[in-house]
Amino acid sequence: MDLNQLIRRGPCEWEAPMTGDMRVPAIVFGTETLIAEMDDKVLEQSSNVAKLPGIVRASYAMPDAHWGYGFPIGGVAAFDPERGGVVSAGGVGFDVSCGVRCMHTGLRAEDILAVQETLADALFARIPAGVGSTGAIRLDSAQMDAMLAGGAKWAVENGWGVPADLERIEERGCMPGARPEMVSALARKRQRDEMGTLGSGNHYLEVQRVAEIYDEAIAAAFGLRVGDAVVTIHCGSRGLGHQIGTEFLRRMATAAKEYGIVLPDRELACAPIRSELGEIYLGAMRSAINCALANREILTHLTREVFADILPAARLPLLYDVSHNTCKVETHLVDGEPRSLFVHRKGATRALGPGHPDLPEALRQAGQPVLIGGSMGTGSYILAGTERSESLAFSSACHGAGRAMSRQQAARRWRGRQVVDELAARGILIRSPSSRGIAEEAPGAYKDVVEVIDATDAAGLARKVAKVEPLICIKG
């Protein structure tokens, strides 16, 4: 991206001024290096988002932003329903509420290392992962409705997970406003065998070691010490969410014209929030959020069962669960006035600052944990929401490393076996059903997440708290 077309607003904040049909400016966060390496398409897509009706303040791109479909991945935009604002299926994406959760274990890394092979094999045997894998849970129509309405709360009520988990999940584990009757028969059928499955691609379950602490006070509030073992799960709403994304992308792409919305790009498929289609989508998309929350809760339960067998002293309370691909109604200050906005985050993490009433008591002073996945080899980061993030980008932060090369390039460059052996030599055990999948997810295929994390911290979007490194990785 050409830096000359941007106005620098801060050390890590750049503005593309309004041109043409843009209703607000586009703002990109990142260091000079990150911005220079960023695809031109990010700015083009951010600028297109800025043309949508009812957009408030600016169209944002996080430091890990890359070329997506419609919205950039790493895009954040808020819309006001009282000013003709829209909801966009393209602004949420296919994997609705794909997200990350992190659990404590009460164990130290050396406790894991003593049983590392056994634990890796047991987790791989218990957690359904990869293309075509199926879960053990089959829901009838009424149970499916209850799951779509109840999310992780439903899972806990049915014996997967514990009540204490719920306050550590966004929306207390249950997305309000879900309307399961808006979820198609096809989406339900696609989910039939997929409850409690990890999926494939960049989804994973990792047992990790806390490697570094950058902010002692917040780390203490989060319950993290160097050498502690934690478990992190990255996955989403499985087939149901993918089908909802697919169906509404098509419906909104063809319906926008009827609502008098000129789409600069078909993929910006959207409908007015206050329209029949907008309301149907919100009801279905919120159901998919609940599906993702229930799915991660079930996977948590399976993980706890494995730990109970192998490391009975372990307790796995939830640190926090974040979602990346969502549209949520939130109250934000705009020109000093609180306004109820529909905030789209596509490949971006909500990052509530200290004192926010939606945070559980134990985390309220520290700010929301922001969980950022890296690659299999480089490790992941835990950050905390800041007070400034509200005014910077509606309390949003980055979500991951982003790919440095395509899957095809990675598959040509590495063999799965070679990646597994190299990581094993560094003490990281990989278990996956697909060697090609591992090659495509090789650490070298991802950008260095450090620069993204440092830019997120320097921009004030979220504060760097801890680095975690994998000991075991179950890869879909």
Next chain:
Amino acid sequence: MQEHWEHYEHGADIGVRGIGATMAGAFEQAALALTAVITDPSGVAGNEAVDIACEAPDPELLLGEWLNALVYEMAVRRMLFGRYQVEIDGTRLRARAFGEPTSVERHCPAVEVKGATYTSLRVAPTADGGWLAQTVVDV
């Protein structure tokens, strides 16, 4: 002009492109490119046939419908397809996909496809009298 498929790069996702003598041939090749995201199409036996029908107001949206129908059938049947026969009549498509149940051991499936996007979506005649059909799929 030789019928073929290829992948093209798109950030975290993958572009699938089919080149055919006809629009239907390009759709068949694009479907093979879709299979190739997951596994080598030549390693998929065509023992079972699945009939697929869809329609859309224009050829580009029809390509999206076709690929999404395949994503759906692969997901709910837990199958992979290695060969396709497509007929297109105006805004309607009828097809038969030949494949077999997914085998983790034999097919070594790399990644599941979540859906076909409209990014770089294009269905158009080529300079040498054939057809091109392409879009990016989300993985």
